Amino acid sequence: MKVFAPYFNKVLFTVLVLLSSFTVFAQTKVSGVVTDAKTKQPMPYVTVTFAGTTIGAGTNAEGRYTILTTQDVKQIQVSFVGFRTAVRNITPNQEQTINVALSEDNRNLSEVFVKSAKKKKYSNKNNPAVELIRKVIAHKAQNQVENYDYAQYKQYERMNVSLSNLSEKFKNKKIFKNYQFLFREQADSTAMGGKILLPVYQEEKMSDNYYRKAPYAKKQVITASKQVKYDENFVDNNGLKSYFDRMYQDINIYDNNVSLLSNQLLSPISDSAPTFYKFFITDTLKDVTPNLIELSFTPRNTTNMLFEGRIYITMDGNYAVQNAFLTVNRNINLNFVRKMQANLSFEKNPDGRFHLSQSDLKIEFAINKEKGGGMYGERLVNISNFVLNQPLEKKTYEGPSQVVALNAEEKNDAYWQEARPDTLDAASASIYKNIDSLQTIPSFKKTMDIATLVLAGYKNFGKFELGPANTFYSFNPVEGFRLRVGGRTTPELSKRYYFETYGAYGFRDEKFKYFLSSTYSLNNKSIYSFPQNYIRASFQHDTKIPGQELQFVQESNFLLSFKRGVNDIWLYNDIFRLDYVKEYSNHFSYSLGFKKWDQTPAGALLYQNLLPNGDLNNVNRLKTTELSAQLRWAPHERFYQGKLYRVPIPDKYPIFTLNYTQGIAGFFGGQYNYQNVVGNISKRFYFSQLGYTDVTTEGGYLFGKVPFPLLDIHHANQTYAFQLQSYNLMNFQEFVSDHYASIFVDHNFNGFFFNKVPLLKKLKLREIIDVKALWGGIRSENNPANDPSLLRFPTNIGEGGVGTYTLGSTPYVEGSVGVGNIFKLLRVDLVKRFTYLDNPGAPEWGIRFFVKFDF
Template identity: 25%
Template sequence: SREIVKASRISGIEEDYSLAQFTGHLHVNVNLYDNYINIFEVKFASPLSEHGLLYYKYFLVDSMQINGRKTYKIRFHPKGTSTPVLDGEVNIDSASWALQSAHVKMLKGLNVNWIRHLVIENTNELVNDSVWFPKQDKLFADFTIVMSDSAKLVSFLGHRQIDYTHVRLNEPIPEEVLKLDNNVIISRDVLKNDEQYWDTVRPYELSMKEKQIYGMVDSVKNVPLYQNIYTVISTILGGYYDTKYVGIGPYYKLFSFNKLEGCRFQLGLRTTSDFSKKIRLFGHLAYGTKDRHFKGGGGLEYMFKDLPTSKLTLSFKHDVVQLGAGVNAFTEGNILSSILSRGNNDRLSLVNQGDISFEQEWRQGVSNTFAAQVRNIFSSRYVPFIRPDGKEMSSIQSLSFRLRTRLSKNEIIVRQTFDKFSLGSDYPIFTLDLSAGVKGIFKNDYEYYRLEGTVMWDIGFPPIGTSKFALSGGKIFGKVPYPLLKLHEGNATYFYDPYAFSCMNYYEFASDLWASLMYEHHFKGFFLGKIPLMKRLKWREVFIFKALIGTLEKKNNGSLEDTRAILLFPEGMSSVSKPYFEAGVGIENIFRILRVDAIWRLSHRHSVPGQKVQNFAVNFSINLNF
């Protein structure tokens, strides 16, 4: 399928052409023939599902003539509400058993957030006396931000109607359409159309009420209360307080503290899209009261093209980093990581690092990133670089080149001026990284090759929830000091990181050949929804399992007594040739945003010198989901 957006009109929110891709058909495709209808991240069991008798009771209430064809009216009602279900009626053509029309709504009392009311109307028509094709789709949603179903509440109404006209069957598809790379084709000019244009292209004239909506929502933007709410929300979600040309932040890094720096103060700035839609400048300056040292960094991003992405990034920093941390945002320099630290956040390293990268998206779902990095990691009292002969190495330098390939299918991407965010895919997402270290440029640099691959896949298993897999593995070829090995991702905070091991410390395990599995299953209230009291709370169950195995060649194993490694390992760090496992259970959707997990360490449960093992961890996280 291809969707070519020729024009779009957006009122009330920022008129960003990237938002126009979500006003069409593909991103909210309500197809009642599917077994499960995915709307706002909720998978509703369809009344036409192959498994419909598990969820619904059906009643034949009438037979009638519609356009000269005998049609059956069938009403259906859900058997229970422990899973997302609908209620309503469908009209079925008696000769072809095709869906002629449907009127369905979401049942009250479901374990669904933010949506108070949802109605779907669907109409199909027979084209050329041969094919039933959509004629009109309507979707109405009433969103509320309060917990109780009260008449005195703040709500937002969403209404979308799609009309299908000029349907042509069995005609050759134009070559210029077939060769298009993206499922949704859109240009920046889609918003540049006047009212006269819209009057000529709409299949139906707007009603007086619909015409008044445009004026109403535009006037709301000038209300001070709306402007204040918008500023607060955008700052919380984006991290930056934006003026017209400069953003200040991120706010959660303005102040933090750790054992290496003491109290850390940081100020960061970046330009906004009003400054330029082609180039974004960014930088930060930080100071630690304990080490009395200024740090900082900066860089620029230049967009050659945004759809598909063609982007150059240059950056440099002189700052502290946590080697071996996961991709969690709550790592170094973050007030939340300081407050919610488990006490072992002292193993930070000062680095000088310069990066240059170029991302080229060849088509939707296929992209490469070409990158080069110069890095100088300094020894410290918390992370010393000690040779086997007992002498300390002041720093480790490296020059590396990297080629990253990312493959996905039918992935939904939110594109902003400089950033893009994945909303996931029904298919696996593959990434492959090839890196090479170059020797001979610096005093302490190394030649090595690194291969790493990852597969991420979210699989729905309605009605018992969704499983999320992240399987990764890699190999390092060559002799390198331990900061250049794979330092497995620990978590020293009480915040949950789905891509780190909750009960593992930093610098606990290292490998040059490894494989790991991160697995979560979200039951979406399948069990708790059947318990009367729990049903009212709308809590949802989560199961977690994570596994890791890795090995070290003797030339890289700095934990051996007769080691031939370049550096001795920090006290307590070793290989993970004996597999590491942890598992846990959690409750999410507490007050609709909070998640709490209890996680147990299943192997490597005994402490060793230099590493106090944590066999049980409680993690928290905040999630905004429907």
């Protein structure tokens, strides 16, 4: 049999080639460009079909189209609302190019009547436009893909991001002398993005997509992927990709709320659309099949989170959307958005209903909405080979919602030229090569080096980077003036081994502090890339404030040096850790840890208990040894990976975390046996025009008898920065518990009320309310009042007389009202503490600040 194998393979290969050749010759392929006969400009989103069939496609942003079929066809039909439908003869079973110029159809406006010069007050009552939109709303369920039992299709995506609206003066600056090959000029200077663009990013994806109604499953298999990639020492490419994907995400007009940037805009066909929108019938088209009605819409309040534009409704009884053009009013309370437009095209299914065939989302961002440079991005999605109600093998729908094929990034240029549904223009095709060439220019590397130092705080030296810069200098009551210098290795040294270290010195306590860690990557990827899989060993000898919890900020950050009230409760810590972290592509992760922790009180903090003879005893050191495990699941999580930490991109999906810690006495010097279980759930809830709410709930229970430093020390904040996950008017180490439950609620109205106040709506401020509540307590076995051998709760610490307490039947509650979007990035909260005001040093009121870059 082995003798005949080569011969058999050759025969099989020859047969396959002949079959594929036959398929090619039996196929009709038509390409071309559709233009406006009057302006000669290309027309995007025009529907081109083979006459008498449902096989077709929409033109792209440059007016180009490509359609193909194996059926016996003789004509193509080109149609667009407001233009006369064109029919062209074609030659069957051949590849050909047919360009079409469409003429305006003025007959569509013949039914417009002018009854009075007086403007009639808009009303939903007896309004045919409102009656029509109500019929569209009533038929939404049947017109969505989710109404089918099964669906499968191929999807092509392309995203481009450029610096936009640049001037000739900017382009010709000396700094860009070596970068002229990067600039791109558009023929139409009035087009979105302006005449001169500077491309900075491009990404393409091909995928197979599968949907099953019951049990519900939606899966995307990315078969090919191509992306502009920068030097990993400066830019996290996966993080950049996630950030742009979040900014330019899918638009489903059939959803009640459409996600746009970090907000949700009410869809013009949402259930409550007639309450917030005005609708007008502006055109009827009777020479297309099916007949269409053009329905224009505009917000009742132009500053609200709403679209404006027009949709085209089929008059065949389905009341489906065939085309949609969405944009936003220039007065909308949406930060940095100069222009936005989305074009959606739908194709007819064999059963007469429609599915999305193409979407094109364009957004231009700028600090100044009127003039000056900005950033322009476009995401084009093309859907083809749409197949309905043909179930596949069960395993097709199983597993993660998104899977990347192993060879997805290995496709060559020939593959992409064949796979793209349109032709990539020369300027776009050269972006990949241009960015690669850019990174070989020494001046660009120097510029990125400076940018990394300014934005991320690190100075890159190739295999090692120095930083972060904002920790070089700080001060506190224990250490006084503190100097720190540190750094870490980069993937240029090794993709397997990573080292990080710093050294610090306090001029008041005259003590050195230091940190050293060594990490080994188990998947031969950077430990800062998703998904992580590594082992890390570290040792730290440094100071810490009990109960201070920081998010995305280094503890030695200079800005944290400024604190309110008494701030002399500190610890000296010696911590050895050994951690294993494993993440999966479905965003489930677990970690296992070993921790040996020696803590010594510092500053005004004392650890004291009573000896059997009644004498007061100072305890200088507590020793614990812990084993820990954490489970975390964050479905569909997206984040931007910075140089030190991840910044999650908020979304509607919840995040679940479960932590278990086991303290072991007698193991590596540990003094206590205990178990601690903590569960946390966080989620963002969207409420359409009323904004969104971020909710975090947490509960914990500690089993065993331990001194108060090992209890749950609730997260306090004595800085002037508003912290979402800490109690902003609680003093450090003020409350401890061995069992507790908490809830954090932060609601942003997105300017819903301010937008209705004439003097405020121009400022585009946003109103915010925040409530935090904590229930807890300690069991009698952990109360030092019942056992003198336990460490006593500190009282009257420092000049302010603050101390440590336990919660009673009354929860700790604080709340705030805030004004956000001040200068588009500042939030100011007036915070009030409602309970436990009798505790020494407890503030009742406070002003806190929060800097947040938001859209």
